[in-house]
Amino acid sequence: MKTNTVAALICLLLLKAGLSYAGSISLKETDLYIAKRHTQHFVIELKHPHRAYSTSKVNGGEQSNIKYLVNHQSMEARNHLARAELILNNKPELYHQMIASDLDLDAAQMVLMGAAANMGNLAHSQAAFKDLTVDVFATAGVSGNALRAGDPTSWYQSRQGNRSVDYDGTINIIVLVNQPVSSGAQAKIAMLLTEAKSSALSELAIPSKRSRHLATGTGTDQFVVVSPILMGAFERESASGHLKIGELIGEAVRKAVLDALKWQNRITAESVASVTHALGRFGFSKEFMLGTFNQTLSPKQVNLAKNNFQSINHDPRLVAAAYGYAQLLDRIEYGVFSPLVAQEILKDYAAIAATSIAAKPDSYHYFWKQLSEDGAPIDLFVNALARGWEAKWD
Numbered sequence: 001m002k003t004n005t006v007a008a009l010i011c012l013l014l015l016k017a018g019l020s021y022a023g024s025i026s027l028k029e030t031d032l033y034i035a036k037r038h039t040q041h042f043v044i045e046l047k048h049p050h051r052a053y054s055t056s057k058v059n060g061g062e063q064s065n066i067k068y069l070v071n072h073q074s075m076e077a078r079n080h081l082a083r084a085e086l087i088l089n090n091k092p093e094l095y096h097q098m099i100a101s102d103l104d105l106d107a108a109q110m111v112l113m114g115a116a117a118n119m120g121n122l123a124h125s126q127a128a129f130k131d132l133t134v135d136v137f138a139t140a141g142v143s144g145n146a147l148r149a150g151d152p153t154s155w156y157q158s159r160q161g162n163r164s165v166d167y168d169g170t171i172n173i174i175v176l177v178n179q180p181v182s183s184g185a186q187a188k189i190a191m192l193l194t195e196a197k198s199s200a201l202s203e204l205a206i207p208s209k210r211s212r213h214l215a216t217g218t219g220t221d222q223f224v225v226v227s228p229i230l231m232g233a234f235e236r237e238s239a240s241g242h243l244k245i246g247e248l249i250g251e252a253v254r255k256a257v258l259d260a261l262k263w264q265n266r267i268t269a270e271s272v273a274s275v276t277h278a279l280g281r282f283g284f285s286k287e288f289m290l291g292t293f294n295q296t297l298s299p300k301q302v303n304l305a306k307n308n309f310q311s312i313n314h315d316p317r318l319v320a321a322a323y324g325y326a327q328l329l330d331r332i333e334y335g336v337f338s339p340l341v342a343q344e345i346l347k348d349y350a351a352i353a354a355t356s357i358a359a360k361p362d363s364y365h366y367f368w369k370q371l372s373e374d375g376a377p378i379d380l381f382v383n384a385l386a387r388g389w390e391a392k393w394d
Contacts (some may be wrong), residue, residue, distance in 0.1 A: 005284050005353040010073040012163060013322070015319045020027070022288075024036040024037065024038035024043070025037045025038070025172075027122075028124065028135070029256060030178070031047070032046065032047055032050075032176070032178060032228055033045060033046050033047055033176060034047070035264075037119055037122065037138065037352055038117055039119075039167060040072055040073040040357045041070060041071070041072040041073075041099075041103060041119065041290070042071045042072065042119050042122055042137065042139075043068060043069070043103060043105075044068070044069040044070075044072050044137070044176070044390045045067065045068055046067050046068070046069070046182065046256065047228075048063065048227065048228055048229070048231060049228070049229040050064075050066065050102075050146070050226040050227060050228050051063075051064055051113060051180075051181070051226065051227050051228075051229055051302070052064070052069070052185070052224060052226045053064035053183075053186045053187065053189075053190060053193060053224070053225045053226075053316070054066075054111040054113075054222075054224040054225070055113070055157075055221075055222040055223055055224075055225065056096075056111035056112050056113065056224070057092035057096065057112070058092050058096040058107070058111075058390075059096075059108070059109075059110065059111050059112075060111065063111070064184060064185070064229060065108070065111070066109055066110070066111055066226070067106070067109040067150070068103075068105050068106070068109055068110040068111070069111055069174055069224050069226065070103065070105070070108075070111065070112045070113065070170050071113045071114075071115065071119070071122075071137070071139060071174065071250055072099060072112070072113070072114055072119070073114075073115060073116065073117060073118060073119055074114035074115065074116065076116060081258040083244060083364075087116050092103065092391075094139070096110070096112055099112055100112075104133065107175075108202075108268075111224055113172045113223075113224065114170075114172075114222075115122065115139055115169065115170035115172050115220070115222075116141060116142065117139035117140065117141045117170070117260070118139075118168065118264065118273050119139065119266050120263075120297070120324065121139060121260060121263035121264040122138070122139055122257035122260070122263075123137070123138050123139070123140075123256045123260035123262075123263060124136070124137050124256065124259075125138075125251075125252040125255040125256035125257075125259065126155070127245075127247075127248035127249075127251045127252040128244070128248065129244045129248060131178075131250075132177075132178065132179055132244060132245060132248065132381075133177075133178040134176070134177055134178075134245070134248040134252045135175075135176040135178075135252070136173060136174065136175050136188065136249075136252040136253050136255075136256040137173075137176075138171065138172060138174070138253070138256040138259075138260045139170075139171070139172050139260050139264065140170075140171040140257050140260035140261045140264055141169045141170060141218075141261075141264045141265055142169045142171070142201070142215065142218060142261065142267070143169055144169045145169025145170065145207060145209065145218040145219050145220060145264055146169055146201070146206050146207065146208055146209050146210070146215035146217070146218050147209060147210045147215055147216075147217070147218065147219055148208045148211060148213040148214065148215055148216050149216050149217070150266045151208055151210040151211045151213065152210055152211065153220070158280065161163070162249055162321060169218045169219075169220070170218055170220040170221060170222065170272070171182075171197055171217060171218055171220070171221045171222075171223045171257060171260070172223070172252060173193055173221075173222075173223045173224075174223070174224045174225075174226075175193055175223070175224070175225045175226070175249060175252075175253065175258070176190060176226050176227075177189070177191060177225070177226070177227040177228075177249075178227075178228065179227065179228070179234075179236060180227055180229060180233050180234070180236065181227045181235060181236045181239060182235055182236065182237045182238075182244070183205075184238075185236055185238055185239040185245075186225055186227060186235055186239070188238065188239040188240065188246075189225045189239045189249055190223060190225055192241060192246055192249045192250055192253070193223055193225070193249060193253045194217070194223075195241075195250065196249065196251075196253035196254040197217055197221070197253060197257050197258070198216040198217060198253055199250075199305070200253075200254045200258050200261070201214070201216060201217065201257075201268075201296075202216075203213060203214050203254075203258070204211075204258070204261065204267055204269070204272050205272055205277065205278065205323070205326075206261075207277075207280060207281035208268070208281070212281045212282055212329075212333075213281075213330075214281075214330075219283040236259055245348075250287055260304050263351075273314060273316070273319050274313045274314050274319060275313050275315075275318055275319055275322040276313055276324035277313070278319060278323045278325075278326050279322050279325065279326055279381065281326075282326065282329055282378050283376075283378045284322075284378055284381070284382070286309050287311070288378075288382065289305070289309075289312075289385060290305065290306055290309075290380050292379070292382040292383060292385075292386060293305055293382075293385075293386050295368065295392075296383070296386050297372060297389070297390055301389065301390060305389055312357060312385075312389075313359065315356065316356050317356040317359075318353060318355070318356040318385075320343050321349065321352050321353040322353065322365065322381075323355065324349055324352070325346070325349050325350070325377075328345060328346060328349055329346075329377055332345075332346075343373040343380075343390065344373065346373075346377050346380055346381075347368065347380065348368070348370050349374050350371055350380045350381050350384035351364055351367045351368035351371060351384060352364065352381070353381055353384045353385060353388065354367035354370075354384040354385065354388035354391075355367060355388065356388065357385050357388035357389055357392065358387075358388035358389070358392045359389045359392060360388075360391065360392075366391075367384065367388065367391075369372055370387050371383065371384055373389065
């Protein structure tokens with residue numbers, strides 16, 4: 001077969017696979033937009049005028065002349081200092097123009113989001129009701145930057161800008177509504193997508209990296225919301241959570257964020273079923289547990305626990321006890337219980353943990369009598385594990 005014929009066949013196969021000569025892969029196309037992935041970039045090209053509302057540093061806020069929605073991997077997640085300096089040492093307008101030039105797009109018609117997430121881990125979710133369709137595209141990472149709104153931070157914005165920025169974790173969300181909505185409704189959609197994002201993190205019990213609280217997002221989250229501008233068409237004036245549009249947005253965003261976390265960080269409902277995930281934000285770890293065991297158990301028992309830590313860490317009844325204990329620690333901190341009764345309550349639940357690891361639920365009172373109410377809450381829990389582990393094979 002001639003070389004030209006082979007080349008033609010390869011090109012035809014690539015085109016059928018959705019790969020253009022420019023190297024972009026078509027992911028989805030509707031009457032309103034076409035979505036493509038190109039190397040480290042995800043680009044949505046709008047086919048008709050849209051109202052866009054975004055966090056983009058350039059062309060952000062509400063705009064009506066936006067044609068391109070871009071999410072891109074701005075750097076690798078860890079120690080990519082050269083790329084970080086490139087971003088920090090350039091004004092937002094210059095960096096915005098650089099990305100637009102890379103993609104051969106009009107910078108004035110583009111909104112931009114950046115993250116360390118691999119665009120190959122992009123998630124898509126769709127929800128629909130009658131003539132209303134909501135599409136959500138998201139990338140998400142929470143391994144180093146998750147926090148709860150109001151957590152202590154290390155940066156202050158000034159005329160000279162921020163010189164220390166942690167990019168290790170960002171949730172970027174694009175919401176496309178196929179029907180016109182008002183400016184106020186678009187702002188409400190931004191609220192809803194934030195609530196839906198936080199609900200996904202809550203579902204997975206994602207811990208903050210800066211406090212003992214559960215995270216509500218990351219410090220660098222971004223979003224774009226767009227809806228078509230159609231002259232003479234019915235424009236929805238509300239995106240309330242009590243309306244179908246609010247339900248669809250919440251459902252689609254939550255699912256897209258969960259999928260994105262699964263692809264980027266491999267965080268799933270199954271992966272968070274561990275004692276370390278439930279109580280890690282309070283100081284629990286394999287090393288901490290074995291260190292406590294060393295103080296009270298025989299070397300033989302400690303070595304057995306070390307060799308079987310994964311079994312301990314993922315024991316379903318112990319994981320349930322750990323999540324219950326974590327919930328109690330949260331409620332105590334938030335003032336649900338009087339401090340005068342808090343230690344007694346924690347002791348009750350620590351005894352449950354002891355019965356769980358020992359697989360002896362009828363020994364609750366035995367373990368409860370062995371436990372002391374003194375010391376830090378996490379010490380009480382791990383001491384209970386030591387008592388239970390010691391009794392498991394008696």
